[in-house]
Amino acid sequence: MISWSDVLCLVLVGLINCQNSDQTYPNVTVTLRALHPSGFRAYISANADQTNNIVFNGILYENMEKARNSESDIGLLWGFATRKAHSEWLFEDHFVTLAVGTVIKYGIFIPDQHPNGASKNGRASLTLDGAEPDYKFFRVSYLVDPRTPGPNxxxxxxxxxxxxxxxxxxxxxxxxxxxxxxxxxxxxxxxxxxxxxxxxxxxxxxxxxxxxxxxxxxxxxxxxxxxxxxxxxxxxxxxxxxxxxxxxxxxxxxxxxxxxxxxxxxxxxxxxxxxxxxxxxxxxxxxxxxxxxxxxxxxxxxxxxxxxxxxxxxxxxxxxxxxxxxxxxxxxxxxxxxxxxxxxxxxxxxxxxxxxxxxxxxx
Structure with missing residues (x-):
């Protein structure tokens, strides 16, 4: 079992864990947008017909050097995406405020099956099985009007x-x-x-x-x-x-x-x-x-x-x-x-x- 402690997947009082699997990771394309004056969107295209869950996991850094060294993060962008069409998904955070120059280290996690929830000592946990995501970097170069249509x-x-x-x-x-x-x-x-x-x-x-x-x-x-x-x-x-x-x-x-x-x-x-x-x-x-x-x-x-x-x-x-x-x-x-x-x-x-x-x- 691989714990996402390095990316701090903490949701309310729940800790999410992910396990490795032999399943081939499906083709995924992602378009990220930092919105003005606040907000963030990730448009996700994924061949994931067998699941109703796609997780966006992102860590915020002040600059690219700190992001590559995984040091001194300044925040998180995490949550389940919403299916918008057959293979199109959308993750949104309406409250985060991003600045030009901010770097997001992100990965897209697609579970093999529905999440398994549990509770221990008054603390809720959520376990997802699936292939570990391939993390990439995105640097905010400009802020986008939230009324701008999506890429597809x-x-x-x-x-x-x-x-x-x-x-x-x-x-x-x-x-x-x-x-x-x-x-x-x-x-x-x-x-x-x-x-x-x-x-x-x-x-x-x-x-x-x-x-x-x-x-x-x-x-x-x-x-x-x-x-x-x-x-x-x-x-x-x-x-x-x-x-x-x-x-x-x-x-x-x-x-x-x-x-x-x-x-x-x-x-x-x-x-x-x-x-x-x-x-x-x-x-x-x-x-x-x-x-x-x-x-x-x-x-x-x-x-x-x-x-x-x-x-x-x-x-x-x-x-x-x-x-x-x-x-x-x-x-x-x-x-x-x-x-x-x-x-x-x-x-x-x-x-x-x-x-x-x-x-x-x-x-």
């Missing part, structure tokens, strides 16, 4: 506020190991000014939740309002409190839940408004179908809707010969939708929207 950047129509992206680059990803409220916001409102006017309200329930993560899966569950308030009042005479100070009476709607990503890629909209066009809403599934999905405002919304006064034409007939029970121009369309629930509610055998992961990739 292909042009894309996708635009992201504040930075340049490349075709195939992963812009956002969530695997729903937990419901991250720093990324997602559960909306609560009745979409009376929504361009499609769906017949529902969006609510966040504290008990018998309709939005939750379980076993790495996001679940959005539509429920009938009638079932929720039956113990206390009728849907025709009761009231609905959406916790924002507005009480809406006599709501004849089922309800669901909608999740809006709070970290937006284009103009910020917290809710739908009358000016928002249908083309700016990403629909993962839509009755009637879209051959092309256009999104010129990449706000990502996940939700379950019901009915509506623009999605289904008045001439719509189900495969079982049933006609639509409301007209789009009827001011009581949602009421007629509710009154005909005996015809559509039995079809809600698996109404949940389940999402394994969300990944947004530049075109």
């Amino acid at each position: 950047c292909l042009p894309t129509l996708t635009k992201v506020r504040g930075r340049t992206v490349c075709a195939g680059e992963v812009i956002f990803e969530d695997n729903f190991d937990t419901l991250r409220e720093d990324l997602w916001q559960i909306e609560q409102y009745i979409p009376t000014d929504h361009p499609e006017h769906p017949f529902l309200s969006y609510q966040k329930l504290d008990t018998d939740r309709n939005v939750y993560v379980e076993d790495g899966i996001l679940n959005i569950v539509p429920k009938l309002q009638e079932d929720l308030i039956r113990k206390y009042s009728s849907i025709l005479t009761g009231s609905l409190d959406l916790s924002d100070g507005h009480r809406i009476k006599n709501v004849q709607n089922p309800h669901s839940a909608i999740i809006v990503r709070k970290i937006l890629l284009e103009p910020v909209f917290k809710k739908f408004d009358g000016q928002k066009e249908l083309a700016s809403i990403i629909k993962i599934a839509l009755a009637g179908g879209n051959r092309e999905i256009t999104a010129n405002k990449l706000q990502l919304t996940l939700g379950v809707a019901a009915g509506g006064t623009s999605v289904f034409p008045d001439s719509f007939v189900t495969p079982h010969g049933r006609t639509k029970p409301w007209n789009n121009s009827d001011p009581k369309a949602s009421l007629k939708f509710w009154q005909n629930r005996d015809s559509w509610y039995p079809s809600w055998t698996t109404p949940n929207l389940i999402v394994d992961y969300v990944k947004v990739v530049a075109l």
Whole structure:
């Protein structure tokens, strides 16, 4: 076992060790950039399809002489790189400040398998098996604008506020190991000014939740309002409190839940408004179908809707010969939708929207 004590691979309270192996080290090319006013990036091209882990290990020195003699280092650049495309990886450090003349002694470590973690005496350790990296030297000769595209950047129509992206680059990803409220916001409102006017309200329930993560899966569950308030009042005479100070009476709607990503890629909209066009809403599934999905405002919304006064034409007939029970121009369309629930509610055998992961990739 070879300990990286000479390069001090200390992560929080964990010490990382590496072992030699007979595996041939894959071809790796690296482009390093020191950013202005701070930050560092390593663009890595590696034939490493069998691993999800690539480690960048760098040591900082004031000049080349000290770097070659491995003496008096002034800092570290260490961490796991992120896969950006098929064989492209990116390691970033947003906080390090590099000066012209600084030298980085660096190596790229590709484990044979997933890291093995352990804990001893309250100290976490991480062991990686793989070929020892071939260390090289990089001298900072100038600082780069962080908005400059990467070395293998292909042009894309996708635009992201504040930075340049490349075709195939992963812009956002969530695997729903937990419901991250720093990324997602559960909306609560009745979409009376929504361009499609769906017949529902969006609510966040504290008990018998309709939005939750379980076993790495996001679940959005539509429920009938009638079932929720039956113990206390009728849907025709009761009231609905959406916790924002507005009480809406006599709501004849089922309800669901909608999740809006709070970290937006284009103009910020917290809710739908009358000016928002249908083309700016990403629909993962839509009755009637879209051959092309256009999104010129990449706000990502996940939700379950019901009915509506623009999605289904008045001439719509189900495969079982049933006609639509409301007209789009009827001011009581949602009421007629509710009154005909005996015809559509039995079809809600698996109404949940389940999402394994969300990944947004530049075109």
